[in-house]
Amino acid sequence: MTQHSDILIVGAGILGLSHAYAAARRGLKVSVFERSETPLGASVRNFGQALVTGQPPGPMLELAKASRDIWGQWAQLAGLQLKRNGSYLFARTEAEEDLLEAFCAGRAVEHDYRVDLLRGSALRDLYGGQFRHHRAALHGLEDQQLYSREAIPALIDYLRRELGVEFHFSTLVRDIEPGRVHSTAGVFSAGQIIVCSGHDYQTLLAGPIAELNPQVCRLQMLRARPQVNLNLQHALLTGLSCVHYGAFADLPEAAAVQAQIVRETPYLHENGIHLLISPTPYGELIIGDSHHYGNDASPFNAEQVDDYMIELAEQTLGCKIKVVERWQGVYGSRGPAPFSFLRPAGGLSAALMHSGVGMSVGPAMAERNVAILLGE
Template sequence: MMVPSDTSPRLDGETDVAIVGAGILGLAHAAAALRRGLRVTVFERSDIAVGASIRNFGQMLVTGQPPGIMLDLARESRALYLGWAERAGLSVRANGCLLFARDAQEEAVLEEFMDTRAAAFGYRVRLLRGAALSGLYDGRFARHHAALQGTEDLQLYSREAVPALARWLAGQGVRFHFGTLVRHVEDGRLDTTAGPCRAQHVIVCSGHDYQTLCADQLRALQPQVCRLQMLRVAPLDGFALEHVVLTGLSCTHYGAFSDLTSARALATRIAQQRPELERHGIHLLVSPTPYGDWIVGDSHDYGQDARPFNAESVDTLMLDLAREALGSGLRVIERWQGVYGAKRRVPEGGAFSVTRVDARTTAALMHSGIGMSVGPALARRHVDALLDGSALPAWTPPARPGLHQAATAA
């Protein structure tokens, strides 16, 4: 657990870089600034980080990222996580992911991905069928049509990994002030509940809080909040799952697949035959924890605020999908509500933004649920741009399959 505010160091009135927010994006910015030899101070309004970074699956997904900047950021982030695992003692599982095609139409999506995109953009994947599929977990998944095995994906147990990274950064000299609200930032001056502070650079990583700081600039981004229903379950048969599991439903959700012709056809079928899944934004993701149980989700509900009421019917839909895909009975251990900053239509608005607020202040925000996957590299690029005087990182539309893009990627 992170150090509570009553044992935080006295506030030093000056620092090189002040970071607002101690989620994965804020911590990654702190690590990037520390790497450049700067004095770093991090402010977090809660006694421990309680936002998107610890409410998620802990999945660092490379396989699902669309070609272009998102795939590049995910691969760069993977290398950073492995470095932190070595230096900071983060527990990182590198077994990759399994995306199961449960029927012929889902299999067609995986086939199109392999034919048009996988080799062209260097995805480290293979398509498992027949004996290779039956050989997984002693034949447990043999009833599925195929499986896409991604080998670049990592998994962290977020509620332990995020505090562990903060502790390591504190040991390297980063000063943390938990339980400290930053009320205003302007031209390198911060007004906080622990006192004033001045910084050469102020980086706001405020998650889905769009009103406390930089409200005018953030309002122009037309951000939303995404609310998710999440569960932690124990398999009744003791199944020792070592991979993250997805199904063809995820092909309509993740940008590596969702624009493919077969994926669009699959989305149409889901809307017609399983409208409740589309209505609640449900696809299946199952992530094993270090303790033999699994995190299962998720649903997606967009709005200006995260409504506090979870629907049991949504949990039931996700549990039924998990039981069907993995062939295990499940016992629910925990239920909670995930939340992250979002844009309902990410392709038009961008999956992230880095916004110049004033001469000394920038705000880095995620507008999708992949902060764990791309946040570390985005932070590294952001800090390097501030110090080197280069252009701030900017989201660009995904590269699409085709001869020109494939040649460029090669």
């Protein structure tokens, strides 16, 4: 027997859950399908960094700021642990410091990035002098950090318990057509069907997705314990991130940073390594990451890449670390834009990320997409 909802959503990652929230808070009946017993994709393999500071000016920055507000709402409604005290991006070299100076003097003012540049005594006082070996630190005041492994299940519990969203886990959606979903749990119908399938480009809507020429990015990730009690309460980045994130990468001063990386540490450039560190609620650190692109994600990790990241982390933290867990992150990447909304047929759509910032912009992306689909 066909079961009916107002909106059917395929995928329980951050994009799928964000669409479910946007629809359910409007009073619509929502059903979500996820092939695994619990979400296992990019949304739980990441750092949990919801960054505003790194987004390029324009739509991505606007989405990140709007998403920040939604995360704040979720923290209250669903009881998420959310650190809202920002991030620190450390300049290790003169070129990186020059880039941060130029960003603060120009783009940050023009586009209202809320940042502070710490140097001198302010930097020396940070965490009792633990990071005084850097030249400067950019404090991104609007950046947030959460523990994805706990935040995603907490959001699911809230959506189910308080907003009546129906979840079908361990359920594979085999096929879709306008108004109808065929799954291992039966046939479901709805006026709107939204596919949020992450980096799975083959199971559903393979034809329209293939026209985007998307790729997959695989990342090597670590969880480690610092060998001193840092009590870290902020997400950390280094100047390596300045050539990766759009807020900085196209500034003229970024060319010198990129040239120095290629000249002095070409292995970091070749493996797409830019250091990110996120504290967990349990005193551990999530550390990464590398970037390798292709049509499929190789299952084989290179120990040397992990060694590069461990060395960078220890240099940044000023202490030794002990690795307690390793895994591979995977996300959809390198499409025609940072994200895509496909409308292959009436009442049938897909929302795809082509970059690793779904946690940063996904909530607001979904809010705007649902509003459009409903004709608001």
